[in-house]
Amino acid sequence: MYNSVWLEEREVHLHRFLWRDSEDQELEEFSITRVNIGDKPAGCIAQLAMRETANLPQFSHMKDECQVLHEHSYVDDILTSHNSRKRLKEITKNVELILKAGGFELKPWVFSGQNKEEKVEKSPQMIVLPNQLKEENNKALGLGYIASEDKLHVMVRINFSKRKKKMRLGQDLLLEEVRLKTPDPLTRRELLSQIAGLYDPIGLTTPAKQKGAILVRGAFQEAKPKCNIVEDTWDLALSDELHRAAVDLFEEYSMYS
Secondary structure (H helix, E strand, O other): OHHHOEOOHHHHHHHEEEEOOOOOOOOEEEEOOEOOOOOOOHHHHHHHHHHHHHOOHHHOOOHHHHHHHHHOEEOOEEOOOOOOHHHHHHHHHHHHHHHHHOOOOOOOOOOOOOOOOOOOOOOOOOOOOOOOOOOOOOEEOOEEEEOOOOEEEOEOOOOOOOEEOOEEOOOOOOHHHHHHHOOOOOEHHHHHHHHOOOEOOOOOOHHHHHHHHHHHHHHHHHHHHHOOOOOOOOOOEOOHHHHHHHHHHHHHHHOOO
16 A cells, blocks of 8 residues: 555655665665655555545545545555445445555455355455465454454464564464463563464453463563563563463463464
């Protein structure tokens, strides 16, 4: 979404950088010509560009579609509803038409009640990266979405394997594997890494998330008397009591996925 918005010429000059492919080459000057996700105002710029596209005169008669883009969208997520499936498909088709005028391309729509077997036409340019969800899985505002049942669920995984380019190399642990494969000793670093993996922006699992916060606080309090201020305590082993509590919590987390 961000890269669909072009920068003005004066903004391009604020995005200059030096680059060379090898030490044998001379440094060359380049500049970014589109909105970059690393910029602080990128989300705001992209959202505003999308809404201004909806305000174009040629779309003034599409009241419902413009309302969707103004009120039912958040950055690159669009969530809307209608009592009529037929009308809903008309709206989504017109939303695509509006956004195409602004250079925005959408992924296929997902409708509640839609089965995995239902094929949605896909743009041939779409590429699914290794760290993305599988084709049959869906997300809505960072949460998992089961289209056939119209249900949201949190996406949490217990995985202690090493990372490479921010991706875990090993398989996620199943519920029955958590107690056997949780490291012993378990460090504060490993504890926080797993607890931070529970992303729940709308608070569906607040009690479980608070348990994790309390457990991390207990780990900090436990380590405090053992070390001075400047000493690193991240790789100190947790006590047996905290280890047992952590395993119980990891099992609870694994039931949500």
